[in-house]
Amino acid sequence: MDMNEIKEIFFQECEEQLAELESGLLKLNDGDRDPETVNAVFRAVHSIKGGAGAFGLDDLVSFAHVFETTLDCVRSNKLEPTQDVLKVMLKSADVLADLTNAARDGGSVDESRSRTLIRELEALAHGEAPAAAEPAPKLAAAPKAAAPAPVVEQPPVNDEGFQPIPFSFGDFDEEPADHYVPTVQVAFKPKKDLYAKGNEAVLLLRDVSRLGEMSVYCDMDALPTLDKMNPEEAYFSWKISVTTDKGEDGVRSVFEFAEWDCDLDIQTIEEDVVSEATGDEELPMQPVPFDLSMLDDGGAAAADEPAVIESDAAAAVAAAETATKVAQVASRAAENAKAAAAASAASAAQANQAAAAGQTIRVDLDRVDRLINLVGELVINQAMLSQSVVENDTNGTSSINMGLEELQQLTREIQDSVMAIRAQPVKPVFQRMARTVREIADITGKSVRLITEGENTEVDKTVIDKLAEPLTHMIRNAVDHGLEMPEKREALGKNPEGTVRLTAKHRSGRIVIELADDGAGINREKVRQKAIDNDLIAADANLSDEEIDNLIFHAGFSTADKVSDLSGRGVGMDVVKRSIQALGGRISISSKPGQGSVFTMSLPLTLAVLDGMVVTVAGQTLVVPLTAIVETLQPEASAIHSFGASQRLISIRNSFCPLVDVGRILNFRNTQANPMDGVALLVESEGGGQRALMVDAIQGQRQVVIKSLEANYTHVPGIAAATILGDGRVALILDVDAVVAASRGQSLKQDISLAATG
Amino acid sequence: MTNAVKTLTHGRELIAFRIGDQEFCVNIMSVREIRGWTQATPMPHAPSYVLGVINLRGVVLPIVDMSLRLGMKPAEPTVRHVIIVAQVGPKVVGLLVDAVSDILTVTPENIQPTPDIANEVEKAYARGILAIEGRMICLIELDSLFPHTESEAA
Numbered sequence: 001m002d003m004n005e006i007k008e009i010f011f012q013e014c015e016e017q018l019a020e021l022e023s024g025l026l027k028l029n030d031g032d033r034d035p036e037t038v039n040a041v042f043r044a045v046h047s048i049k050g051g052a053g054a055f056g057l058d059d060l061v062s063f064a065h066v067f068e069t070t071l072d073c074v075r076s077n078k079l080e081p082t083q084d085v086l087k088v089m090l091k092s093a094d095v096l097a098d099l100t101n102a103a104r105d106g107g108s109v110d111e112s113r114s115r116t117l118i119r120e121l122e123a124l125a126h127g128e129a130p131a132a133a134e135p136a137p138k139l140a141a142a143p144k145a146a147a148p149a150p151v152v153e154q155p156p157v158n159d160e161g162f163q164p165i166p167f168s169f170g171d172f173d174e175e176p177a178d179h180y181v182p183t184v185q186v187a188f189k190p191k192k193d194l195y196a197k198g199n200e201a202v203l204l205l206r207d208v209s210r211l212g213e214m215s216v217y218c219d220m221d222a223l224p225t226l227d228k229m230n231p232e233e234a235y236f237s238w239k240i241s242v243t244t245d246k247g248e249d250g251v252r253s254v255f256e257f258a259e260w261d262c263d264l265d266i267q268t269i270e271e272d273v274v275s276e277a278t279g280d281e282e283l284p285m286q287p288v289p290f291d292l293s294m295l296d297d298g299g300a301a302a303a304d305e306p307a308v309i310e311s312d313a314a315a316a317v318a319a320a321e322t323a324t325k326v327a328q329v330a331s332r333a334a335e336n337a338k339a340a341a342a343a344s345a346a347s348a349a350q351a352n353q354a355a356a357a358g359q360t361i362r363v364d365l366d367r368v369d370r371l372i373n374l375v376g377e378l379v380i381n382q383a384m385l386s387q388s389v390v391e392n393d394t395n396g397t398s399s400i401n402m403g404l405e406e407l408q409q410l411t412r413e414i415q416d417s418v419m420a421i422r423a424q425p426v427k428p429v430f431q432r433m434a435r436t437v438r439e440i441a442d443i444t445g446k447s448v449r450l451i452t453e454g455e456n457t458e459v460d461k462t463v464i465d466k467l468a469e470p471l472t473h474m475i476r477n478a479v480d481h482g483l484e485m486p487e488k489r490e491a492l493g494k495n496p497e498g499t500v501r502l503t504a505k506h507r508s509g510r511i512v513i514e515l516a517d518d519g520a521g522i523n524r525e526k527v528r529q530k531a532i533d534n535d536l537i538a539a540d541a542n543l544s545d546e547e548i549d550n551l552i553f554h555a556g557f558s559t560a561d562k563v564s565d566l567s568g569r570g571v572g573m574d575v576v577k578r579s580i581q582a583l584g585g586r587i588s589i590s591s592k593p594g595q596g597s598v599f600t601m602s603l604p605l606t607l608a609v610l611d612g613m614v615v616t617v618a619g620q621t622l623v624v625p626l627t628a629i630v631e632t633l634q635p636e637a638s639a640i641h642s643f644g645a646s647q648r649l650i651s652i653r654n655s656f657c658p659l660v661d662v663g664r665i666l667n668f669r670n671t672q673a674n675p676m677d678g679v680a681l682l683v684e685s686e687g688g689g690q691r692a693l694m695v696d697a698i699q700g701q702r703q704v705v706i707k708s709l710e711a712n713y714t715h716v717p718g719i720a721a722a723t724i725l726g727d728g729r730v731a732l733i734l735d736v737d738a739v740v741a742a743s744r745g746q747s748l749k750q751d752i753s754l755a756a757t758g
Numbered sequence: 759m760t761n762a763v764k765t766l767t768h769g770r771e772l773i774a775f776r777i778g779d780q781e782f783c784v785n786i787m788s789v790r791e792i793r794g795w796t797q798a799t800p801m802p803h804a805p806s807y808v809l810g811v812i813n814l815r816g817v818v819l820p821i822v823d824m825s826l827r828l829g830m831k832p833a834e835p836t837v838r839h840v841i842i843v844a845q846v847g848p849k850v851v852g853l854l855v856d857a858v859s860d861i862l863t864v865t866p867e868n869i870q871p872t873p874d875i876a877n878e879v880e881k882a883y884a885r886g887i888l889a890i891e892g893r894m895i896c897l898i899e900l901d902s903l904f905p906h907t908e909s910e911a912a
Binding site for chain 2: 707724730
């Protein structure tokens with residue numbers, strides 16, 4: 001495994017840690033005060049810092065370090081995680097993610113942003129309330145910590161309950177005297193490994209000297225005479241005394257990556273402070289309290305503390321005693337039993353830990369794709385086999401038939417399980433949206449609350465990946481255009497804090513994602529005017545509300561008056577619509593003036609299989625996606641009406657629906673087929689319009705594996721993709737929307753690139 | 759660098775095939791496999807030389823009638839016809855030919871320039887002519903037959 005692979009693993013882990021960090025912070029934001037949540041957040045930042053240190057990613061390390069310090073204050077109850085504090089932390093989490101991405105992809109990060117946050121974080125660590133404006137430099141801020149100033153700055157939501165907290169014992173080192181700065185003494189004796197690993201004592205000393213006033217004494221007693229000296233040995237040791245407001249932690253962090261390769265003893269010299277404080281003060285020093293408590297379960301039991309496992313062991317002891325009357329043997333047996341019980345307790349604890357940690361594996365997506373392809377092949381082969389057996393059946397071969405049925409069941413099960421491997425909850429995408437909302441709310445000065453529901457709803461990974469972009473754009477729109485400014489909302493009698501609700505749920509084999517805001521809704525007058533200006537509609541066009549709302553999906557349509565930072569980047573709702581359609585999905589909008597808009601997206605659960613109706617058209621087998629079909633019907637002569645020169649309509653329950661001959665539109669035949677000879681599929685298309693697609697016959701319904709046509713051929717107008725049927729032949733999957741559009745007079749464009757020359 | 763140029767400079771192996779009474783060859787490095795003819799599913803709006811698509815172990819493979827593509831009369835595929843599965847740029851294409859005849863090892867000296875009587879169609883694909891044991895074999899560059907321009911997004 002080379003360095004790059006290790007680095008890649010580190011970045012993958014970072015992604016998980018960042019997700020953990022964000023979800024932890026959001027939980028805290030929702031009022032969760034479970035110490036484990038705080039610990040999880042702390043751990044996430046800590047492990048990112050550790051890994052980043054190993055790879056020499058200095059920017060990442062220094063930011064993570066400041067972040068970690070502040071989180072440690074929360075962990076040790078020095079800092080109350082108020083909304084304002086969490087706001088800074090969430091922003092810090094964003095920057096940490098940016099820094100990680102920059103470290104991986106080589107991009108750069110807005111430095112002023114991270115610098116501001118570092119200042120804010122440091123201010124928080126020193127007990128200041130987050131400053132709204134330019135924060136004061138940290139040294140000047142330190143003395144202020146003792147004053148009850150933070151209470152004054154708190155928003156009214158926080159009542160007096162907050163007040164006592166800044167005075168918790170954790171603040172002792174800053175509390176007793178305003179100007180008290182602790183002196184830390186360090187005994188530092190490097191081992192030769194320290195130098196062997198490329199560390200340099202001088203650099204460490206220099207780092208310590210940056211913390212505050214320092215005096216150093218170098219102990220050269222161990223230095224041998226020149227002829228006996230081994231150049232690879234370490235002979236010097238140092239005694240350092242440094243006066244620093246960073247305290248022991250600050251000094252220790254200097255030695256963080258060297259501490260295994262030296263003898264290190266760091267102590268705070270207590271002067272004016274009561275001596276008990278030492279004990280208290282060590283608390284925040286302990287690596288991670290969580291780890292200790294884990295040890296208590298198994299480790300302590302395995303050691304000499306039988307009390308923990310007494311109840312388990314008691315039975316064994318009693319059994320052993322009744323079994324043998326000889327005292328000596330009994331006691332030995334009891335001892336054995338005890339030991340066994342202790343061992344099993346320990347191993348059980350280990351197993352628990354292992355189970356918690358190792359229930360997932362990381363798999364390259366390519367491998368899963370290959371597996372899915374192979375299973376698709378298996379399904380097809382199985383179907384081919386069944387078909388040929390049925391064709392050659394000579395009766396009395398029930399065992400073959402039974403075997404085939406079992407095979408069919410098995411392949412279907414394998415297919416389902418393989419598909420499930422790719423299914424993932426939409427949670428990561430939704431979490432990214434939380435960040436988008438925060439950023440846009442910040443830029444626009446709006447106050448927004450994002451509510452997510454159903455984030456554990458599972459969808460195919462490829463769908464999730466392609467969902468992020470359109471969702472981001474829609475969220476941006478919802479906050480930027482949808483929600484009103486807080487003052488305006490208040491004036492309208494609404495909650496000044498706007499709400500954006502993101503919901504995911506399964507509905508009849510599809511996933512439905514809804515994005516609702518409680519803003520102003522679509523300004524139909526404005527949209528209409530804009531459409532008229534852009535020649536999209538005639539000035540006197542009579543449009544329904546829905547039709548007007550749908551105008552925003554037109555290319556080049558933007559309701560923003562000015563091109564702001566957020567909109568006008570050339571990405572309009574038309575692009576959103578197109579990317580949703582590319583996923584085989586639909587998007588619709590409903591809006592109520594003054595109450596907000598709801599965007600509803602309906603997407604397939606996977607891009608790999610599709611429920612289709614297999615039909616015959618002009619001797620060819622085609623597959624029509626089942627989701628598009630409303631009903632099928634056998635036309636009767638009395639229901640068919642001619643319209644104009646060549647159009648025909650079919651009357652269905654007193655409404656007239658245009659007939660579309662699929663074979664004609666796809667150029668499979670040159671004349672219109674007789675509708676009486678075929679079957680009509682009533683389909684609903686994107687624009688909401690209905691069409692009756694004429695096909696020659698319906699073969700049946702079946703789940704088909706979608707195969708790309710573009711991979712080796714090219715996009716074919718009217719055809720969405722291909723699939724492979726039971727007989728091994730390729731069948732084409734109809735692009736219903738394109739066919740319906742073609743029937744409206746838009747021709748299916750002939751852009752076959754293979755025809756480019758010749 | 760195109761396959762043909764590589765062949766010219768390094769002297770590689772070529773696969774020769776027959777269409778009607780003419781022989782052609784392509785760089786062996788672009789040939790993935792050779793298989794028998796199976797009925798193809800016709801594609802709507804396809805150029806006439808695209809016979810349709812077949813299933814190549816789960817991959818949708820377009821089949822091109824080489825005879826028609828090279829400006830000759832359309833092939834009437836039978837079970838004796840073969841499909842040369844070739845890599846052309848990022849895509850894999852099946853070439854329908856009458857038969858595969860030979861594997862040739864050639865050096866640049868074996869290849870004579872295309873005669874200047876050729877009209878535009880022949881000039882477009884012919885990269886040279888080989889004279890081997892009294893046979894004349896035309897070297898084809900697949901890249902120029904099927905330029906892999908990205909299809910325009912609809």
